Amino acid sequence: MEIHVLRLGHRLPRDERITTHVALVSRAFGAGEITYSGQHDSSLESSVSGIVNNWGGTFRISYNKNFVSVLKEYKKKGFTVIHLTMYAIPLPEIERKIKMKKKVLVVVGAERVPKEVYELADFNIAVTSQPHSEVAALAIVLDRLQKGKELERGFDKKFRGKIKLRPNERGKSIEKTA
Amino acid sequence: MEIHVLRLGHRLPRDERITTHVALVSRAFGAGEITYSGQHDSSLESSVSGIVNNWGGTFRISYNKNFVSVLKEYKKKGFTVIHLTMYAIPLPEIERKIKMKKKVLVVVGAERVPKEVYELADFNIAVTSQPHSEVAALAIVLDRLQKGKELERGFDKKFRGKIKLRPNERGKSIEKTA
Numbered sequence: 001m002e003i004h005v006l007r008l009g010h011r012l013p014r015d016e017r018i019t020t021h022v023a024l025v026s027r028a029f030g031a032g033e034i035t036y037s038g039q040h041d042s043s044l045e046s047s048v049s050g051i052v053n054n055w056g057g058t059f060r061i062s063y064n065k066n067f068v069s070v071l072k073e074y075k076k077k078g079f080t081v082i083h084l085t086m087y088a089i090p091l092p093e094i095e096r097k098i099k100m101k102k103k104v105l106v107v108v109g110a111e112r113v114p115k116e117v118y119e120l121a122d123f124n125i126a127v128t129s130q131p132h133s134e135v136a137a138l139a140i141v142l143d144r145l146q147k148g149k150e151l152e153r154g155f156d157k158k159f160r161g162k163i164k165l166r167p168n169e170r171g172k173s174i175e176k177t178a
Numbered sequence: 179m180e181i182h183v184l185r186l187g188h189r190l191p192r193d194e195r196i197t198t199h200v201a202l203v204s205r206a207f208g209a210g211e212i213t214y215s216g217q218h219d220s221s222l223e224s225s226v227s228g229i230v231n232n233w234g235g236t237f238r239i240s241y242n243k244n245f246v247s248v249l250k251e252y253k254k255k256g257f258t259v260i261h262l263t264m265y266a267i268p269l270p271e272i273e274r275k276i277k278m279k280k281k282v283l284v285v286v287g288a289e290r291v292p293k294e295v296y297e298l299a300d301f302n303i304a305v306t307s308q309p310h311s312e313v314a315a316l317a318i319v320l321d322r323l324q325k326g327k328e329l330e331r332g333f334d335k336k337f338r339g340k341i342k343l344r345p346n347e348r349g350k351s352i353e354k355t356a
Contacts, residue, residue: 021311028308087350090331129334129343130206133199139314156307165307172265
């Protein structure tokens with residue numbers, strides 16, 4: 001499954017770390033790419049690129065002010081658009097319909113998401129009907145889309161980074177290559 | 179299963195929103211309580227209490243500078259201590275051992291976690307071996323501990339808040355009681 005992520009409404013300085021977490025979860029959980037809208041943020045881009053450079057993989061981050069055109073573009077390319085919002089139908093009731101898709105765009109919003117997004121989405125999905133975190137909602141959906149495979153030891157091989165961790169029960173085993 | 183959360187090393191202003199997300203994920207995913215250490219933060223406490231007041235439930239937040247004593251206290255009370263760290267053994271390899279526990283304390287760290295935590299924990303667990311987000315790691319572990327039940331429509335009933343959402347496919351249905 002090809003998974004891309006769209007982060008809406010990035011605000012500075014408020015969302016600096018949250019959007020970084022959204023991007024790093026996307027990468028660690030196997031998404032290929034994140035696009036963000038809202039305010040442009042070079043420091044976000046360079047911290048994500050820094051992680052990719054050290055920890056490996058081909059994850060990309062890019063900015064696009066016009067999220068509606070991003071959504072339409074993805075739909076044209078055959079991606080199923082999944083918008084995460086606590087107002088929507090609970091994930092377990094929709095899971096089965098999205099698991100078989102080949103290409104998925106997961107959309108995570110900030111404070112207020114325009115109505116257009118609810119309408120352009122193929123599925124609006126709630127990860128609980130309580131307020132919590134777009135970082136958590138994204139992680140849960142990426143986990144379900146991939147049936148937990150992203151958590152397995154073998155999944156880590158795809159990154160081939162300069163830094164690699166060797167799972168350790170009580171401490172830290174870090175391998176670094178120049 | 180009774181689940182409590184311990185957040186280590188809260189730093190101001192850096193962790194303001196991340197720790198808020200950690201607390202709200204704990205609540206929304208069914209934990210009963212969060213304790214945080216690091217810097218004391220009244221604004222964190224009041225924003226979490228504000229959510230509980232409006233959205234319901236009995237979730238509590240409290241501060242304790244001495245996280246080692248918190249850990250020891252929980253162990254004495256029969257809680258299994260699970261520490262989340264990317265350095266540890268992947269979750270799928272340990273999942274089976276933690277699912278049957280009755281009382282669990284999930285520990286999430288900030289930048290640098292003292293060695294003592296790795297040693298006091300009953301299990302150190304990695305939610306991927308890549309850097310991403312303690313918010314995501316926490317959500318995934320709470321999801322696994324409860325076998326996804328926290329995402330189901332029925333789970334929401336336990337909150338009985340002044341604000342309640344009625345799952346809606348394309349918009350927002352909000353019920354408010356005074």
